[in-house]
Amino acid sequence: MPSLQVRELPEPIYRRLQEEARKERRNFAQQAIVTLAKGLGLNDNPKQRRAAVLKDIKENPVVLSVPDLIDPVSLVREDRDR
Template identity: 45%
Template sequence: MPLLQVRDCPEDIYKKIASVARSENRSIAQQVIVLLEKGLGQEQSNMERRRRLLEKIESRKIGRELKEIDAVAMVREDRDR
């Protein structure tokens, strides 16, 4: 994940970010990401992100040979060794 470093941040802004982060049970880094997302219009609700992720997972094609694998039999075989 890329690293973002901000130098010479005004103290009053830092204190506001830290205060809001504490009230939202977030770290300062997490709070800055939330603020950047909002400022850039990139915010999505958790439900929306989850919905999109589930759609992406469901759209994946699973090969026929993978669907035919019997996981229970494989575990049983492994335990019998």
Template identity: 45%
Template sequence: MPSLQVRDLPDYIYQQIIQLAEAERRSIAQETIILLEKALQLEKSNKKRRSLLFNHIIQETKDKNYKDALDPVKLIREDRER
């Protein structure tokens, strides 16, 4: 199994990992693996969400006049009226 060495890890991050590991009754290595897995999944879901939102915006603006849809003055006025 591959191993990973992290250099110049800030102390506050290391301390947080230690606290989380103790709270979950895991080793520091186990907790770090779990944190990395969660972070990678979060990154994937964020990219997917942004992609879906971007596609939605493109579809919404196809039917309208693109210039009017992204007019900052119009958007600010709409926001103020809410």
């Protein structure tokens, strides 16, 4: 996984990240990742991600083109008649 090092981070940003990490019971690196993801508009909430995927599935259903299938009733009948 890639890493990121930030030099000369302004003190107010550092303190705010530290404060948020403490509130959310995360370490500093975890909080920085969460904050960056939110700032970039990346959806980190599993419930929201799941809802978005389900919405996409409903709006764009996959239509499979299946060749003509044999009727299962006729297959069962054929087996029974043997």
